Amino acid sequence: xxxxxxxxxxxxxxxxxxxxxxxxxxxxxxxxxxxxxxxxxxxxxxxxxxxxxxxxxxxxxxxxxxxxxxxxxxxxxxxxxxxxxxxxxxxxxxxxxxxxxxxxxxxxxxxxxxxxxxxxxxxxxxxxxxxxxxxxxxxxxxxxxxxxxxxxxxxxxxxxxxxxxxxxxxxxxxxxxxxxxxxxxxxxxxxxxxxxxxxxxxxxxxxxxxxxxxxxxxxxxxxxxxxxxxxxxxxxxxxxxxxxxxxxxxxxxxxxxxxxxxxxxxxxxxxxxxxxxxxxxxxxxxxxxxxxxxxxxxxxxxxxxxxxxxxxxxxxxxxxxxxxxxxxxxxxxxxxxxxxxxxxxxxxxxxxxxxxxxxxxxxxxxxxxxxxxxxxxxxxxxxxxxxxxxxxxxxxxxxxxxxxxxxxxxxxxxxxxxxxxxxxxxxxxxxxxxxxxxxxxxxxxxxxxxxxxxxxxxxxxxxxxxxxxxxxxxxx
Amino acid sequence: xxxxxxxxxxxxxxxxxxxxxxxxxxxxxxxxxxxxxxxxxxxxxxxxxxxxxxxxxxxxxxxxxxxxxxxxxxxxxxxxxxxxxxxxxxxxxxxxxxxxxxxxxxxxxxxxxxxxxxxxxxxxxxxxxxxxxxxxxxxxxxxxxxxxxxxxxxxxxxxxxxxxxxxxxxxxxxxxxxxxxxxxxxxxxxxxxxxxxxxxxxxxxxxxxxxxxxxxxxxxxxxxxxxxxxxxxxxxxxxxxxxxxxxxxxxxxxxxxxxxxxxxxxxxxxxxxxxxxxxxxxxxxxxxxxxxxxxxxxxxxxxxxxxxxxxxxxxxxxxxxxxxxxxxxxxxxxxxxxxxxxxxxxxxxxxxxxxxxxxxxxxxxxxxxxxxxxxxxxxxxxxxxxxxxxxxxxxxxxxxxxxxxxxxxxxxxxxxxxxxxxxxxxxxxxxxxxxxxxxxxxxxxxxxxxxxxxxxxxxxxxxxxxxxxxxxxxxxxxxxxxxxxxxxxxxxxxxxxxxxxxxx
Numbered sequence: 001x002x003x004x005x006x007x008x009x010x011x012x013x014x015x016x017x018x019x020x021x022x023x024x025x026x027x028x029x030x031x032x033x034x035x036x037x038x039x040x041x042x043x044x045x046x047x048x049x050x051x052x053x054x055x056x057x058x059x060x061x062x063x064x065x066x067x068x069x070x071x072x073x074x075x076x077x078x079x080x081x082x083x084x085x086x087x088x089x090x091x092x093x094x095x096x097x098x099x100x101x102x103x104x105x106x107x108x109x110x111x112x113x114x115x116x117x118x119x120x121x122x123x124x125x126x127x128x129x130x131x132x133x134x135x136x137x138x139x140x141x142x143x144x145x146x147x148x149x150x151x152x153x154x155x156x157x158x159x160x161x162x163x164x165x166x167x168x169x170x171x172x173x174x175x176x177x178x179x180x181x182x183x184x185x186x187x188x189x190x191x192x193x194x195x196x197x198x199x200x201x202x203x204x205x206x207x208x209x210x211x212x213x214x215x216x217x218x219x220x221x222x223x224x225x226x227x228x229x230x231x232x233x234x235x236x237x238x239x240x241x242x243x244x245x246x247x248x249x250x251x252x253x254x255x256x257x258x259x260x261x262x263x264x265x266x267x268x269x270x271x272x273x274x275x276x277x278x279x280x281x282x283x284x285x286x287x288x289x290x291x292x293x294x295x296x297x298x299x300x301x302x303x304x305x306x307x308x309x310x311x312x313x314x315x316x317x318x319x320x321x322x323x324x325x326x327x328x329x330x331x332x333x334x335x336x337x338x339x340x341x342x343x344x345x346x347x348x349x350x351x352x353x354x355x356x357x358x359x360x361x362x363x364x365x366x367x368x369x370x371x372x373x374x375x376x377x378x379x380x381x382x383x384x385x386x387x388x389x390x391x392x393x394x395x396x397x398x399x400x401x402x403x404x405x406x407x408x409x410x411x412x413x414x415x416x417x418x419x420x421x422x423x424x425x426x427x428x429x430x431x432x433x434x435x436x437x438x439x440x441x442x443x444x445x446x447x448x449x450x451x452x453x454x455x456x457x458x459x460x461x462x463x464x465x466x467x468x469x470x471x472x473x474x475x476x
Numbered sequence: 477x478x479x480x481x482x483x484x485x486x487x488x489x490x491x492x493x494x495x496x497x498x499x500x501x502x503x504x505x506x507x508x509x510x511x512x513x514x515x516x517x518x519x520x521x522x523x524x525x526x527x528x529x530x531x532x533x534x535x536x537x538x539x540x541x542x543x544x545x546x547x548x549x550x551x552x553x554x555x556x557x558x559x560x561x562x563x564x565x566x567x568x569x570x571x572x573x574x575x576x577x578x579x580x581x582x583x584x585x586x587x588x589x590x591x592x593x594x595x596x597x598x599x600x601x602x603x604x605x606x607x608x609x610x611x612x613x614x615x616x617x618x619x620x621x622x623x624x625x626x627x628x629x630x631x632x633x634x635x636x637x638x639x640x641x642x643x644x645x646x647x648x649x650x651x652x653x654x655x656x657x658x659x660x661x662x663x664x665x666x667x668x669x670x671x672x673x674x675x676x677x678x679x680x681x682x683x684x685x686x687x688x689x690x691x692x693x694x695x696x697x698x699x700x701x702x703x704x705x706x707x708x709x710x711x712x713x714x715x716x717x718x719x720x721x722x723x724x725x726x727x728x729x730x731x732x733x734x735x736x737x738x739x740x741x742x743x744x745x746x747x748x749x750x751x752x753x754x755x756x757x758x759x760x761x762x763x764x765x766x767x768x769x770x771x772x773x774x775x776x777x778x779x780x781x782x783x784x785x786x787x788x789x790x791x792x793x794x795x796x797x798x799x800x801x802x803x804x805x806x807x808x809x810x811x812x813x814x815x816x817x818x819x820x821x822x823x824x825x826x827x828x829x830x831x832x833x834x835x836x837x838x839x840x841x842x843x844x845x846x847x848x849x850x851x852x853x854x855x856x857x858x859x860x861x862x863x864x865x866x867x868x869x870x871x872x873x874x875x876x877x878x879x880x881x882x883x884x885x886x887x888x889x890x891x892x893x894x895x896x897x898x899x900x901x902x903x904x905x906x907x908x909x910x911x912x913x914x915x916x917x918x919x920x921x922x923x924x925x926x927x928x929x930x931x932x933x934x935x936x937x938x939x940x941x942x943x944x945x946x947x948x949x950x951x952x953x954x955x956x957x958x959x960x961x962x963x964x965x966x967x968x969x970x971x972x973x974x975x976x977x978x979x980x
Contacts, residue, residue: 318548362585381647382617391610391654395549398658410651417647421624421640429628429636464544471546 004061006054007068007120010047010076011113017043018109025102033102037091040105041084044112048080060122064184067122074324074473075119075251082243082331083112085452088444089342090236096347097234101144104236111137111240115248124173124183127252131169131216135162138245142233154232161215161225169212175205185260192263206264209256210271216249219309220278223302227286230298235342235349238294242301242338243331250308254323257312259476265315272313273405280306280412287419293341293354296419297334300378303416304330310409311393314400320474322392325467329377329385329459336452337374340367343441357423358430364439366446370453372424377456379420380413385459392467478537480524481555481605484569485598487517492594495587503586507576510590514572514597521569525957528562533960535607535672543611550668555605559961560742560812563954564604567819568732570939572597577936578827579724581834582630589630592622593724600732604739609657609669613650619733620646623725631720638713638720645713649700656696660748663689675747679968687751694752697744698760704737707760707797708767711790718786719839723830726782730789731823735815738796742808746800746965750972757801761884761891764801767794768898776905781839784909785825788865791902792818798895799880803969807883808962809955814876816954817947821864821873824940828858831933835926841909846918851928855914857937862910864944866903872947 005012021036028036051073058069090104114134121127139162143155177183179202180191191197211222218226230238257268283303290296308330311323344360344367345352361368377384390413397406441449459466491513498506529536535556543553557565575593582589599622602615620643628639657669663685664674677683685693703710714734718726746753771791778784792814799811831854832847833839848855864871867878877899885892918924929937947954 321548376621381621382614387614387617391658392549394655395658395661398655399662406655410648410655414644414648414651418640418644421643425628425636425640428625429639462544464546467544467546467549 003063004059004068006057007059007061008066009050009054010080011116011120013047013050014043014109014113014116017046018106018113021102021109022106025106028102030100033100034091034094036102036105037087037094040087040109043109044080044084044087048077048084051076051080064186065123065126066117066120067185068120069476070473071255071320071324071476072116072120074469075248075327076116078328078331079112079115079119079244079248082247082335083108083240085335085339085448086236086240086244088448089239089339092442092445093234093236093342097145099145104141104144107137107141107144108240111141111244115244118248118252121252121255122185124176124185124188124256127256128170128173131249131252132166134245134248135166135216138162138237138241141237141240142229144237145234148232150232151234152232154229157225157232158229165212165215165222168208168215172205172208172210172212175201175208177205179205185255189260189262192261202264203267206261206268207271210253210268213249213253214275217246217253217305218302219275219305220282220302221275223279223282226302227295227298230301231292231294235294235338235345238298239335239338239342242297242334246301246305247327247331250305250323250327254312254320255476258315258320262315269313269315272309273402276306276309276313276405277408278306279303279309280409284412284415284419288415290419291354292352293357293423294349294352296354296423297337297341300416300420301334303412304334304378306412307390307393307409310397310405313405314393314396314402316396316399318392318396318399321467321470322389322396324470324473325392325459325463326389328466328470329389329456332385332452332455332459333374333377336449336456337371337378339445339449339452340371340374343367343439343445344371346439354423354426356433358426359432360436361424361427363432363436366441366449367439368427370449372427373453373456375420375424377460379417381417383457383460385456388460388463478539480520480537481557481601482539484517484521484565484601484605485555487520488513488572488594488597488601491517492591492598495590495594498587500585500587503583506586506590507580510594511573511576513594514569514576517597518569518573521566524557524562525566528557528559528957530559530957531960533558533964538607540607543608548667551610552608552668552670553611554608554670554672555611556607556672557605559958560965561604561739562957563812563816564732564735564739565601567735567816568597568600568604570943571727571731571819571823574823574827574936574939575724575727577932578727578830579722580932582722582724585629589626589724592625593728596622596626596728600728600736603736607671609660609671609674611669612671613654613657616653616736617650619736620650623729623733626725626728627717627721630722630725633720634716635720638716641713642717645703645710649703652696653700656693659689659696660693671743678748679750679971690749691752691755694745694749694756697740697749698756701737701740701745702797704740705734705793705797706737706790708763708770708790708794711767711771714790715783715786718789718826719780719782723826723833726826726830727823730785730826731819734789734793735819738793738800738811738815741797741800742812742965747968750969753801754803754969754972757803760801761798761888764794764797765891765894765898767791768798768895769901772898772901772905776901776908779840779842781829781841781909781913782826784841784905785822785829788902788906789818789822791898792822792865794898795877795880795895798884798891799876802880802883802887802891803966804883804886805963805966806879807887808966809958810876810879810881810883812958812962813947813951813954814873814880817864817872817876817944820940820944820947821861821871824861824937824944825858825865827936827940828854828861831929832926836922841912843920844913844923845916845920846914847923847926848914850918850924850926853928853934857929857941858910858914860941860944862906864948866906867899870945870948872944874948875951 117130287299775787
């Protein structure tokens with residue numbers, strides 16, 4: 001056991017970049033603060049580079065607190081790339097809203113550090129710390145539009161409920177410690193394996209941790225906060241909530257359930273089964289009635305967490321690769337859709353109602369086609385990433401013989417198709433409501449959207465390469 | 477390895493890309509390009525008929541490469557055709573140029589219209605040639621999106637309702653099919669999705685599934701196909717979709733998309749799940765007969781010509797299902813033949829309705845009357861297609877219906893008797909419609925000044941008429957090539973049938 005700090009080099013680089021930018025902010029004039037996005041991107045790229053160079057270098061670090069394995073590296077790569085896109089969206093957002101909040105870049109970086117630590121944690125304490133770093137940065141980010149009531153309301157709501165749920169998690173961790181005598185994953189798994197633990201106390205711990213993670217992932221019945229917070233949060237932060245926060249919490253949950261508590265699968269499979277059904281059902285049904293596109297996408301992201309739970313509930317050798325593949329697909333399509341929504345929203349998120357999308361398909365051909373592809377992918381229709389992801393998750397679920405669950409998942413997806421299509425219907429079959437001026441899309445975002453569109457189609461037509469990556473990453 | 481079928485997919489795909497490079501303003505050029513690409517596709521598909529080995533019952537023109545062969549999943553790009561799919565592929569490539577000719581009057585957003593038509597061609601040809609279950613599913617769904625847009629953007633007044641209804645119905649069915657495909661995969665120890673091999677292993681008993689599982693798998697596939705066909709009582713999306721779709725969309729829907737369902741029954745349900753097919757056949761045949769009678773009875777009272785033809789399609793496809801589930805050589809051959817015949821005659825009828833709609837912007841029967849005197853050429857064409865549709869000997873419709881009835885008679889007397897009643901009803905309804913539209917006195921002033929068919933419209937219809945006559949007068953050209961493949965399907969069913977009776 002030694003320090004092995006190279007395993008944490010990406011996190012260190014991100015933190016340093018964040019701190020340096022924090023220090024520089026006071027010396028940058030208000031209208032130049034937007035440009036702090038560039039050094040942020042440089043930091044992320046550096047971290048990514050280091051991650052790639054370190055690829056295949058696995059092992060424990062920091063006295064067994066941090067674990068570098070293919071799984072954590074895969075997730076870290078995903079987090080870094082998604083944060084890069086979010087930083088780009090933030091830059092256009094700040095410019096468009098005329099906001100001088102340079103602080104949001106370092107906060108995004110710190111949040112990413114938290115996410116990476118969560119993926120790499122080999123100890124409940126580290127995972128908890130990662131989650132807290134992520135959460136506290138995110139509480140601030142949600143409210144960074146400080147003159148806006150909705151943004152403030154969201155921040156308070158998210159903070160109060162988030163802090164409350166974190167205590168559940170911590171309480172759960174304490175129970176697990178009490179039951180097994182350690183917070184280290186490997187030791188807990190070992191003591192469960194050798195039957196050297198207190199069954200009932202561990203069960204309490206499991207339940208409380210599920211509540212905590214369920215809140216962060218927005219699993220029903222702990223999802224109530226999500227639509228309100230998502231709606232009020234500035235769009236780039238909503239993207240961060242829907243992608244970064246949700247995925248990282250899901251990854252920790254996956255690791256804890258699959259690596260630490262696989263022998264309690266009888267117990268947690270039942271809980272997750274119920275939660276998966278509720279999450280898919282509530283997410284899809286509630287999305288049907290939304291009139292605001294942000295709220296609709298919020299419910300849709302809840303529904304997608306439900307599909308991911310299918311993989312967790314199945315708990316077999318196909319689950320993990322299915323989950324990882326779906327996470328990539330989900331990141332691509334959700335980020336893509338939100339990027340387009342952000343561009344179309346205009347100043348002050350003016351065009352955010354679904355009816356505002358009437359007829360814009362022919363007014364803005366590029367955005368229209370891109371959004372259609374993302375929505376088709378979210379609906380899970382073939383030749384897009386969403387379909388392949390669902391295919392792998394359904395395969396995992398069927399392998400475990402959970403036919404009831406799959407039937408409910410199918411009903412939920414069929415409902416889901418309706419509201420995604422409704423937006424496409426409006427875009428191409430409705431009439432343009434008012435004269436809209438042409439939108440000037442920054443070149444960087446244009447390229448990013450194009451990459452995400454191509455990625456969505458690539459993952460849907462030639463899934464081989466990424467599935468291979470996911471399979472390699474799918475061992476702890 | 478044979479690239480012919482793959483090229484057949486690629487030509488329209490390249491065509492759709494070429495079209496998306498041009499601006500919307502160059503409408504005529506775009507139509508020209510699309511026409512060119514569809515004609516090339518058609519000409520390219522013709523050698524398939526000549527090179528096809530009629531005696532062989534295995535897949536021909538096969539091309540099989542791994543698509544993604546990773547970890548647990550072995551999915552192949554595997555295409556090929558046999559006697560059942562050969563003519564469906566040709567029917568598709570043959571109709572597409574006509575569809576584009578019929579769309580000559582589409583003015584709005586012409587680029588995306590043609591793009592979707594060509595994408596549809598890729599999807600439809602793909603469905604008929606795919607021999608890997610996942611590949612089949614992907615093509616099956618690929619046809620969905622373009623059709624949805626064709627109805628939703630270029631359709632009539634209630635287009636959005638019709639488009640969404642069409643989409644939800646078909647998608648629910650397909651999701652069920654997806655589950656069945658994956659479940660089948662887990663029963664298959666070889667871990668592949670190869671249709672030919674799975675079918676062989678199922679019939680040789682290498683893949684053993686319990687009767688209950690077989691029944692459920694059969695139902696999952698069957699419901700997906702029954703929605704597409706559409707079989708009574710899952711047909712309610714069809715009249716809406718037909719009435720609202722633009723002419724080109726209606727023709728594709730009636731002539732090809734509906735055939736995908738019947739093709740699926742023949743290719744998947746019967747060979748893979750013979751026991752379940754046999755045990756559910758009585759129920760399905762009854763549903764088919766109800767569909768035949770109900771379709772023509774409801775068609776009779778429709779005020780709208782398009783809706784009338786749509787309901788008569790329900791009735792005609794009832795015949796196809798009855799033929800397939802009568803399980804003998806005649807009936808299944810008749811069903812396959814009827815698919816082609818119905819594709820031509822109903823496709824032609826929808827083209828004709830589109831032509832009158834271009835002139836009068838209506839397809840209500842009450843708006844017409846006495847058209848025969850103002851548009852004699854139009855009236856004669858309409859007569860040919862109506863007669864073919866009701867099965868006049870010498871035209872394509874007769875051969876199919878005759879074979880189906882003969883086969884149904886062998887299976888069970890009562891099936892044939894009820895189905896014959898359906899033929900009478902459908903003749904009444906079509907001829908009555910013809911009488912109201914074309915004969916009598918011209919009541920509406922607008923109808924006196926209508927121009928007869930122009931050169932383009934005549935050119936669209938003549939190939940159809942030639943084929944209808946050919947199929948009616950010399951069906952051997954077609955039946956000869958279907959024989960071996962259909963015989964294989966029937967033989968498989970008969971083996972199962974005998975086993976079933978020997979067991980107790």
